[in-house]
Amino acid sequence: MLRRTMPMIIPRSVAPGYQPRALFRPRSLVLLADPAQPEAPVLAANIASGGFKGSAFVIGMAVPGLTPAESVEALPEAPDLAVLCLPPAALEPAMEALARRGCFAAIVPGPAPDLAGIAARTGVGALGQGSFGLCIPEIGLNASLTHIPPARGRLALVTQSAALARAVLDWAASEQLGFSHVIGIGGNATIGFAASLDWLARDPGTGAVLLDLRRVRNRRAFVSAARATARTRPVMAIRAGGRSGDASGLADAVMEAALRRAGVLRVSGLEDLLSAAETLARVRLRPAAPGRGGTLPATRIGIVTNGIGLGHLAADAVVAGGGCLAELRPESMAAFHMLLPSGWVPGNPLSLGPAAGPKLAEAAAMLAGLPEVDAVLALHAPAPGEVPPDAAEAAAEAMIAAARTGPGRAAPILVAWIGQATAGRQRRHMAEAGLAVFATPEAAARGALHLAADRRNRAAAAELPSREVLDLAPDRTAVRRILASARAAGRLALTAEEALGVLAAYGIPTVPGRHAEGPAEAADAATMLGFPVVLKILSPDVLHKSDIGGVVANLASAAAVREAAEAMLLRIRTSRPEARIDGLLVQRQAARALELRLRLGEDSMFGPWIGFGQGGTAADLAADEAHDLPPLNLALADQLIGRSRTARLLAGFRDHVPAHRGAVAEALVRLSQVAVDFPEVAGLTINPLFADAQGVLAVDAALQLRLAGEASVLAIPPYPAELERPFQTRSAGPLAIRPIRPEDAAALGEMFHRLDPEDIRRRFFSPLRELSPALTARLTQIDYDREMAFVACDATGAIRGVARLIRDPVGPSAEFAVTVEQAMKHQGVGRHLMERLFEWGRAMGVMEVAGQVLAENQPMLGFVRSLGFSLRRSAEEEEVMEARLAL
The missing domain is CATH 3.40.50.261 (Succinyl-CoA synthetase domains)
Structure with missing residues (x-):
C-alpha cells in the first residue's frame, strides 16, 4: 500500500553510476583544476568562500580553505561530487579515475565536445558542457561562476546560459530573493532539465522554479518532469532565440503548447521572467478549482x-x-x-x-x-x-x-x-x-x-474532464495499405485522394470523390457522382493547387468538366513542366460552410503537434492557428478550439450560422490518433474542413510521409489501449481490466464513496472523507512512462478496483498500491490487478516492487505474503510493515 503520494519519476539513463543525491545534496566534493583554465580561479574562490557543510578537496592548484590532494586516488574519502575545470583532453581520464573511487556526479564548466560519450563510458553523470555550475545555499555549496553568492531562499533556477544566471542572481540580490538551487545544465549533455526537475519536484525547500530553455534533449522526459513539478509549485520558462531561429513563430507556439500541457507558465522575455519570479516566489492566489469539465473563473x-x-x-x-x-x-x-x-x-x-x-x-x-x-x-x-x-x-x-x-x-x-x-x-x-x-x-x-x-x-x-470518451475504431489496415502503396510507388507525398482515404479510415467524414486519368474519365466520374462537382489536379509536386489553377469548382455538366480538365492540364504543364501529374480528382461539390484548417506537423524540439484555425486559401494570411500536442481527448480538443479566434465563428457571427463544435473536436481527436498510430506520418493537413450545424466534412487533404525507417516520438505518452484485457471473476461476472485514464475521474470518486471507511484509512494511512480535485487529477491523469494504474470496470463502467505502480526516481524499483471494493473481494480481482502490474513493471525494467502496510492490516499482509512479498517492520515507524518483492 502507498503510504503517501509518491512523485512520478521516470528512471533515466543519465549515466550508469549516477545518483541524484550525490549531485544535489553532496556531503563531500573535489575540485580538479588546471590553473590555466579561465574558470579555475572563480570556481576555486566561490567554493572556498561558500561555507560548504562538508569535506572539500582540491587537486591541481592551491586554494586556501580547500584540502589539497595529489590525485583522485590519494583522496582520503570518495567524494560525492567533482568539479572538473580541465582541458577537454583531460576530462575522460579524470572521470575514469573518479568512477574507480566511486564518484559519479560532476560539473564541467568548460568545453567538452564528447561529454555524453564520456559519461556513457565512465558512468559519471555531469552538468555541462559549459555549465554555469551549481549553487545550493542551504548546504553552503557555491560551485559556480557567479559574481555574487546567492542568498538562501525558495526559488530555483535551471539555466543553460551563464550570462542569464548572473543577471538573475544580480537582480535577486537587489530584490532580497533567495534560492534553493541554481543549476547550470549548460549543453544539457547528460544531466539536463528532466533530471533537475525530478529533483526539484521532491524538494520541500523549493517554492518556485525558473527555467531558461534552449534545447530540450528528451522531449518526453522533460514534459513529464515539468508536469510533475508544476503540480505542486509554480514553474516559469523563458526561451531565448525562439523567434530569431524561426521567424514564423511556429516553434515558439509549439513550445508554449507543450509548456501549457505541463502546467508551466511561459514568459516572453527577461523582464517578464523577473516580474514572474518576484510575484510567484512571494505570493499565491486563493485556491479556485475549476468545475468538472469547466474552466477556471477569471482572476x-x-x-x-x-x-x-x-x-x-x-x-x-x-x-x-x-x-x-x-x-x-x-x-x-x-x-x-x-x-x-x-x-x-x-x-x-x-x-x-x-x-x-x-x-x-x-x-x-x-x-x-x-x-x-x-x-x-x-x-x-x-x-x-x-x-x-x-x-x-x-x-x-x-x-x-x-x-x-x-x-x-x-x-x-x-x-x-x-x-x-x-x-x-x-x-x-x-x-x-x-x-x-x-x-x-x-x-x-x-x-x-x-x-x-x-x-x-x-x-x-489538472482539469477533470467529463466521462465522455470518443470511441475510436479506425481501419488501420486500410491506412497501412494506402501508405504502403505510396511507398511502393516511390512517393512520400500522398495524393489528395489517398490522404482523404486515410481520414475516412479514421472516421472523419470526407466528400465523395473519384480518381480520373484524364478529361474523358473525369467527365464520366462527375456524371456518376452527380453535379455540381469540383475538379482538382493530383500531383505530389503541387502543394497549393489553387495557386496555379489546380482547382475548379461549380462544374455543372460533363462537358464543363471535360473542358475544365483539358484547360487545367495545359495550364499546369505550361507553368510547372517539372511537376508530375498523377491524374485528376473529381469530387461532389459540398454546400459552402465555415472553412477550417486542421494540421498535424512536427517540431524539432517537441515532436508532433496539432494546429487548428481558419481554413481556405487565405489560411496562412489569417494567422489564426492555435496549437497543442497529441494525444488529445475531447476536453483538450475543445480547449484547443477555444484558443483560436475562429472559435467565435463556430458559435455563430453575423452571416455565419453556428457550427457543430463537438464534431470539430471529434475531428481533432481523430487526427491526433493518426499521429499516435502512424509515427511514420510527417505531416497531415485538412484544408478546408467544412463545418456547419450538421457536422464536418473534409474537402481536401495533404499527407507527407517520413523517410523509410524514420518515426516521430510524441512528447506526451499516449493512452496504452493495447493493455486492455477482459477478466472473469470467480462469481461476480466479467470485468474489463485497463489502464486508468483522465475521464475516469468521476468513476474513481464514486468508487471512493463506496469504499468502507476502514479500507480508506488503511489505504491512505489516515481518515479521508473526500478525494479532492487535485488528488483525483493526480490519480487519474498519470504519465504512462512514469507509472501505471490498472482499473477493474464492470459492464456499467463503474470502477470496482484499482492497483497502481509508481517507478522510483532513478533505481529499478517501484512502489505499489491496491484497493478493491468489498463486493469484489475474494473474487481474484486484487491478485489479477497486481499480476498485471508485475507484468508491466518487468516490461519497463522494474526489478523490485515495494510498499508499506499498516501492521494492523492483517488482510493486506496476508494478501502480499500470498503474492510472494517478504515483510519486515519499518525501522522508522513501528506501526508500519515494509513489503518487498523481487521481479
Whole structure:
C-alpha cells in the first residue's frame, strides 16, 4: 500500500553510476583544476568562500580553505561530487579515475565536445558542457561562476546560459530573493532539465522554479518532469532565440503548447521572467478549482492608489494583458467612503488622493478581504505630505503589515512603490520584508497577470474532464495499405485522394470523390457522382493547387468538366513542366460552410503537434492557428478550439450560422490518433474542413510521409489501449481490466464513496472523507512512462478496483498500491490487478516492487505474503510493515 503520494519519476539513463543525491545534496566534493583554465580561479574562490557543510578537496592548484590532494586516488574519502575545470583532453581520464573511487556526479564548466560519450563510458553523470555550475545555499555549496553568492531562499533556477544566471542572481540580490538551487545544465549533455526537475519536484525547500530553455534533449522526459513539478509549485520558462531561429513563430507556439500541457507558465522575455519570479516566489492566489469539465473563473483584480493617474495606468495594463478588473458590489464600495476625501466616489481603481499615507494600506487590506477580489494592486507615488522620512516610512510599514495579514484567506497584495530618490529605499525595505514590490504600475499589473496565468495553466493541466470518451475504431489496415502503396510507388507525398482515404479510415467524414486519368474519365466520374462537382489536379509536386489553377469548382455538366480538365492540364504543364501529374480528382461539390484548417506537423524540439484555425486559401494570411500536442481527448480538443479566434465563428457571427463544435473536436481527436498510430506520418493537413450545424466534412487533404525507417516520438505518452484485457471473476461476472485514464475521474470518486471507511484509512494511512480535485487529477491523469494504474470496470463502467505502480526516481524499483471494493473481494480481482502490474513493471525494467502496510492490516499482509512479498517492520515507524518483492 502507498503510504503517501509518491512523485512520478521516470528512471533515466543519465549515466550508469549516477545518483541524484550525490549531485544535489553532496556531503563531500573535489575540485580538479588546471590553473590555466579561465574558470579555475572563480570556481576555486566561490567554493572556498561558500561555507560548504562538508569535506572539500582540491587537486591541481592551491586554494586556501580547500584540502589539497595529489590525485583522485590519494583522496582520503570518495567524494560525492567533482568539479572538473580541465582541458577537454583531460576530462575522460579524470572521470575514469573518479568512477574507480566511486564518484559519479560532476560539473564541467568548460568545453567538452564528447561529454555524453564520456559519461556513457565512465558512468559519471555531469552538468555541462559549459555549465554555469551549481549553487545550493542551504548546504553552503557555491560551485559556480557567479559574481555574487546567492542568498538562501525558495526559488530555483535551471539555466543553460551563464550570462542569464548572473543577471538573475544580480537582480535577486537587489530584490532580497533567495534560492534553493541554481543549476547550470549548460549543453544539457547528460544531466539536463528532466533530471533537475525530478529533483526539484521532491524538494520541500523549493517554492518556485525558473527555467531558461534552449534545447530540450528528451522531449518526453522533460514534459513529464515539468508536469510533475508544476503540480505542486509554480514553474516559469523563458526561451531565448525562439523567434530569431524561426521567424514564423511556429516553434515558439509549439513550445508554449507543450509548456501549457505541463502546467508551466511561459514568459516572453527577461523582464517578464523577473516580474514572474518576484510575484510567484512571494505570493499565491486563493485556491479556485475549476468545475468538472469547466474552466477556471477569471482572476479579478482590485486597484487602490494615492494617485488616480497611476490607477488608470495599472488598469490599462491589466485590460491590455487580458486581465479582469474586479466589479465591486455596492455594499463593498460603501465601506470605503470613510477613507476617501470629501466628495470622492469609490470605484476600481480606488483613489484615496495624495494625502492617503497609511490609509492606502488600510484600503488595500479591505480590498483584499472582499470575496469579489482575487488580487490587489496597491500603488503609491511620493506625496508632499510624506517628505519627512518618518511619514513615508510609516506608509511603507503599514503596507508591509497589510500585505502580511491573512495569507491564504485574503487576496494577495502586490505593491508598486513608484519613484527612486525617496521610494527606492522603501522598496528595498518592503522586499526585505517579503512583499512582491515593483517600481511601476505596469510591472505590478504584469505580476498580477502572471499570478492569474500560473493558476490558470496549472488548473488546466489538472482539469477533470467529463466521462465522455470518443470511441475510436479506425481501419488501420486500410491506412497501412494506402501508405504502403505510396511507398511502393516511390512517393512520400500522398495524393489528395489517398490522404482523404486515410481520414475516412479514421472516421472523419470526407466528400465523395473519384480518381480520373484524364478529361474523358473525369467527365464520366462527375456524371456518376452527380453535379455540381469540383475538379482538382493530383500531383505530389503541387502543394497549393489553387495557386496555379489546380482547382475548379461549380462544374455543372460533363462537358464543363471535360473542358475544365483539358484547360487545367495545359495550364499546369505550361507553368510547372517539372511537376508530375498523377491524374485528376473529381469530387461532389459540398454546400459552402465555415472553412477550417486542421494540421498535424512536427517540431524539432517537441515532436508532433496539432494546429487548428481558419481554413481556405487565405489560411496562412489569417494567422489564426492555435496549437497543442497529441494525444488529445475531447476536453483538450475543445480547449484547443477555444484558443483560436475562429472559435467565435463556430458559435455563430453575423452571416455565419453556428457550427457543430463537438464534431470539430471529434475531428481533432481523430487526427491526433493518426499521429499516435502512424509515427511514420510527417505531416497531415485538412484544408478546408467544412463545418456547419450538421457536422464536418473534409474537402481536401495533404499527407507527407517520413523517410523509410524514420518515426516521430510524441512528447506526451499516449493512452496504452493495447493493455486492455477482459477478466472473469470467480462469481461476480466479467470485468474489463485497463489502464486508468483522465475521464475516469468521476468513476474513481464514486468508487471512493463506496469504499468502507476502514479500507480508506488503511489505504491512505489516515481518515479521508473526500478525494479532492487535485488528488483525483493526480490519480487519474498519470504519465504512462512514469507509472501505471490498472482499473477493474464492470459492464456499467463503474470502477470496482484499482492497483497502481509508481517507478522510483532513478533505481529499478517501484512502489505499489491496491484497493478493491468489498463486493469484489475474494473474487481474484486484487491478485489479477497486481499480476498485471508485475507484468508491466518487468516490461519497463522494474526489478523490485515495494510498499508499506499498516501492521494492523492483517488482510493486506496476508494478501502480499500470498503474492510472494517478504515483510519486515519499518525501522522508522513501528506501526508500519515494509513489503518487498523481487521481479
